[in-house]
Amino acid sequence: MREPVAAYGKKHFTEEEYLAFEKAADTKHEFYRGEIFAMSGAGARHNIIFKNLYRDLAVFLKGKPCQPYGSDMRLCIPENTLYTYPDITVYCGDIISSRQDDDTSTLPTIIIEILSPSTKNYDRGSKFKLYQDIPSLKQYVMVDAEQMSVEVFTLNEEMRWALTLLKNPADRLQMNIIGFETPLSEIYDGTRL
Numbered sequence: 431m432r433e434p435v436a437a438y439g440k441k442h443f444t445e446e447e448y449l450a451f452e453k454a455a456d457t458k459h460e461f462y463r464g465e466i467f468a469m470s471g472a473g474a475r476h477n478i479i480f481k482n483l484y485r486d487l488a489v490f491l492k493g494k495p496c497q498p499y500g501s502d503m504r505l506c507i508p509e510n511t512l513y514t515y516p517d518i519t520v521y522c523g524d525i526i527s528s529r530q531d532d533d534t535s536t537l538p539t540i541i542i543e544i545l546s547p548s549t550k551n552y553d554r555g556s557k558f559k560l561y562q563d564i565p566s567l568k569q570y571v572m573v574d575a576e577q578m579s580v581e582v583f584t585l586n587e588e589m590r591w592a593l594t595l596l597k598n599p600a601d602r603l604q605m606n607i608i609g610f611e612t613p614l615s616e617i618y619d620g621t622r623l
Contacts, residue, residue: 441465448513449531452504461513462560469515475575475621476517476544482617483542483573484518487610496522496539496608504534505541509563518542520608522566537566539607545574558583562591568607578614578623 442464443451451466452459458469472480480500487498501515506528513534520540528534541561543553553572561570570583570591580596580603596603599615 445511445513445530449534452513458501458515460515461511463511470546470548472544473546473575475623476546478620479544479573479575479617480517482619483612486612486616487518487520490610491520491608494608496520499535504531505538506530506534506536507560507563508536509565510560512560514557516541517544520605522608536564538564539566540569540571540605541567542571542573545572545576547576550574554581569605571603571605573617575621576623578618580614580617 443461443466444464445461448459448461448466452461460467460469484498484500491497498518498520501517503519504513504515505519506513508528516538518540519535519538519542521535521537522539525535526537528536541564543549543557545553550572558570561567568585572581572583574580578597578599580601582594582596582603583591584594584606586592594604596614599613599618601614602611603614603617604611
């Protein structure tokens with residue numbers, strides 16, 4: 431599949447053009463303010479961390495109103511035009527589709543990104559600022575794939591993002607919004623970190 435600039439012969443796109451391109455693409459792309467960006471693949475540790483965390487969330491949330499989804503669930507933030515594919519999202523209640531596309535969701539409660547060398551600065555900086563425009567978002571979790579380190583940003587009662595930094599195997603990732611917690615040793619099991 432050709433990249434969007436080559437396929438369309440232009441650099442700025444409408445949301446409709448992006449969605450049409452994405453439906454035909456073999457790889458995933460982000461969209462922001464008229465530009466389309468290719469997303470990189472994931473390494474072995476990234477996939478192990480994803481498997482561990484997604485599995486535990488799925489088992490814990492089985493039969494409950496909140497459910498986890500993997501990186502094939504496209505997210506749209508209408509407030510700033512970002513379309514992206516978070517590693518894990520947790521949606522509580524019904525999934526609300528975007529106005530432009532039934533296969534694109536909005537309004538997650540929790541977003542989890544597994545940091546890689548090529549994306550960690552973006553995930554910690556610009557992307558987190560864009561995620562803060564989601565009115566339903568209560569927690570943003572960043573799991574480092576190169577070292578045992580988890581950053582948990584939780585929206586507190588003062589509507590400020592409070593950081594909890596976890597670095598030890600016995601430290602527990604807590605998602606009080608959904609009642610879930612797990613030690614870092616479980617998240618990083620099999621990674622040799």
